[in-house]
Amino acid sequence: MTETELPDVCVVTHPLAAAGENATRSLLDILAAVTNVALVTADLPTDSEIRERRELVELTRKGAGDSVAVAAARFLLNQLRMCRVLAERDEDVVLFYGATSYVLPIVAARLLGKTVLVEPRGDVPLTLRLNWEQQMPAPLASGLAGLVRALERAGFSVADGVVTYTPEMARQLDLHPEAPTVYPTGARYVRTDEFAVSRPYEDRERVVGFLGRLDEEKGIRELAEVAKRLPEDVTFRFIGDGDLRGWLEAELADDIDAGRVELTGWVDHDDVPAQLNDLSLLVLPSQPTEGLPTTILEALACGTPVYASPVSGVPDVVREGETGFLIDSRDPAALADGIEAILGRDDLATVSETGRDLIESEYSFEAACERYRQILFAASA
Secondary structure: OOOOOOOOEEEEEOOOOHHHHHHHHHHHHHHHHHOOEEEEEOOOOOOOOHHHHOEEEEOOOOOOOOOHHHHHHHHHHHHHHHHHHHHHOOOOEEEEEEOOOOHHHHHHHHHOOOEEEEEOOEOHHHHHHHHHOOOOOHHHHHHHHHHHHHHHHHHHHHOOEEEOOOHHHHHHOOOOOOOOOEEOOOOOOOOOOOOOOOOOHHHOOOEEEEEOOOOHHHOHHHHHHHHHHOOOOOEEEEEEOOOOHHHHHHHOHHHHHOOOEEEEEOOOHHHHHHHHHOOOEEEEOOOOOEOOOHHHHHHHHOOOOEEEOOOOOHHHOOOEOOOEEEOOOOOHHHHHHHHHHHHOOOOHHHHHHHHHHHHHHHOOHHHHHHHHHHHHHHHHO
């Protein structure tokens, strides 16, 4: 086989919410540019572009369920359905994207003689534990998350290879980025024509912002305290919507009235580049649940420096003092001091340019296609 004769790929995912649908669509776009690709999934949003653009096998539209017991039953049932579907597919490569704990279909695909790759989107066990702790005692939530982690590790060991977004993400998953079965360059891409610098950095106001879901794991409560502590000539803008929006409106009512804090609410993805071009700094004090937030790549593409927690693959992209800055502490006082120190630097225009250059050279669509072309060639050789 030559690099121009790549195997067809069947991508398998867990049930997809909106964020997962966006990431999956990006992956399918990349793979479709280098080979034939189909998707096996569950609960795909009804308005998803994937329905019109890709071959699709949808297992169920019932959702994960409201209880752990129902979710566990559907988790097992979906795996059995996936085994049946994979037995009927002709693709030589099966890529489990996010569905890294789906051990039954992973094993089934191996037994069917297919090349199996798994690609975690982030720390799923941690994400589940944080969600479950809001529904049940912490020890039980931790135990269930530990079980999911054990299944994920089993999936890693059974698969032919593990794809991670960046080398640092591989390390945080206890994988060696130089191991022959680890492919640590599977980061997503940015549409560099849409996400571009439309407002030169020197022309931007002192507006600091957060973009994403307004929920607990994103550090929204800490950012509310940060917003209160910043100087009066700095505006903090929350871009997005979520469970904590009402809490933010009440907590920051005085600052909102004074114009020091802004809540945009939901912003359509087409309007995100303009929002990012309005910011002098994007702040993301997230917990280590995501492999590499797309928002970071999009911000750098727009020439917006990023101040982010050094979790998973983030340090490979947010390079201290070059393309952005890494958060040492999520303590609101420390965060506020860090923001003030960053805004006081005289090299932010250079940081802005360096961030854009990084995205163009390493995270463009063309660069992503070349990475996956090499991954598929190596895994199938």
